[in-house]
Amino acid sequence: MIDTGTQARTQKLARCMHCGQISYLPDAHHDYQCPRCHEPLSFRIPGSIHKTWALVITAAILYIPANTFPVMTVISFGRGHPDTIFSGIVYLVQAGMYPIAFLVFFASIIVPLFKLIGLTILLLSIQFRWQINMRQATVMYRFIHFIGRWSMLDLFMISILVTLVNLGSIATIATGAGSTAFASVVVLTMLAAHTFDPRLIWDLLEDSPERLNGPEPGNSPERETTALSETIAPND
C-alpha cells in the first residue's frame, strides 16, 4: 500500500505536472512518459534551480535599463518630455492622481522587485538548506506566480496611449528604449516563476524530518483523510 503523509518522491511516486496523473517511477535515472498525456514525467522539473537562476539574473540585469531609460515620451507642440517609469509616477503624484500613481507604482516597481527578491530568497534557501517556514515560502511562491502578469500593465497603457494620442504636431506619445527592457524583465520573471519547482522547498524536509508539521511518515491514512476534509470549502 501507498503511505499517506509522506513525500511522494520517497515512495517513487510522481504527479504529472500537466494532467495530475500519479505514476510509479521505479528508476530515477530512466526517462518516463506520463501514461495519460504522454508528456515527459519526472519527480521534479529537470534543472529547475539552474534555469530559474539564469532567468532571475538576466531579469535583474535588465531591470537597470528598464528603470533608467525613458519608457515614454510625450511630444507636445514640438517639445519632447521623456519619462522613465519612476518619473511617470512622480508626474501622476504631482497631478494629484494618487490611486493611479499607487497602482502604477505597485505594478511596475514593487511587483518586479518583489519577484526578483522573492525568487532569489527561495533559490538561496534551497541551495544553502536554510531553515525557512516552508508553508510561508510556498505561499510566497504562489503569490509571485499570481502577480507576475500585472507588470504588463504599464506596457499595455503605453500601447494604448501611443495610438490614442497621435495628433501630429499638437501631441504625440512615443515609446522609449526602457520599455523594451521592461517588457523583457516581465517575460523573464514570468518564465522564472514557471521553471521554479515549489516541491523543492519541501524537499528540505529530508534534512530534518521532525519539522514535518503534518502527520509523521507512516501514519495511518485515516488521520490524513480527516485532516484533508477539514479544509474542504465551497469553491465560490
Add this chain to the structure above:
Amino acid sequence: MESSAHVTVCPDCDLVLARPDIQQRQNANCPRCGAELYRVVDSMLGKTLAATLSGLILYIPANTLPIMTFEIFDLDSTNTMVNGAYQLFMSGYWWMAFLVLMCSVVVPLLDLVLLFIISWRIRFSCKTAFTKKCLLWQQTIEEWGMLEVYMIGILIAYIKMIDMGNIIVDTGLYCFIGMLLSTMIASTVFDTETAFNMLDEQDKNQPGNKGEPA
C-alpha cells in the same frame, strides 16, 4: 505497487494524501501547504461551452471596433486593440509590439477557441487523443492571456488623458468588457484535471475510441 485511484499528490509540496470524496461546488486543499488539489464543478462542460461561445462572438467587435477616441481641438485619433501593437511595430519596437499583440489579441483568442474545442469534444465523446493535445496546448498558453491587465491599462490611459482633451468611450470597449467577463467565467469554471478524468472515463467505456495505443 501500482498507481492507485485512492491517493492524490499535492502539486506544490509533493505530499501523498488519501483522496476524499468531495461534493459538487467544493474544492479540496492540501492540509500542509494550502494548494488546491482538485474541485468538482457541476455541468462544467455546458458552462464552459456557453461562456466560450459568447466570448468568441464578442471577440470580433471587441477587436475591430474602436475602444476609445481622443479629441483635442478639431483633431481626433482612435484606438483599437490591434492598432496599438501596429503603431509600436511601425516605430521599431517589434518586441513590445509582439508581446502586446500576443497577450491581448492572439492568446485570448486561442484560449477561447481551445476551451471551446475541448468542451465540445468531451461533451460529444470525440476521439480523446486530440482532445488531450488541445488540453496541453491550452495549459501552456493560458498564463499569457492578459485581458484583465489590459482592461486596467485602458482605465489608466482613460484617467490620464481625461484632463487633456475629450475622451469618447466607443462600442468596442463594451464588447471588450463582455469578452473579458466570458473569458474569466470560462477559466474559473474549467478545470484541466477534471477534463482529463472525464477523458479517462471515455477511454474506459469505449476502448476503440482512443485513437492511439497507450
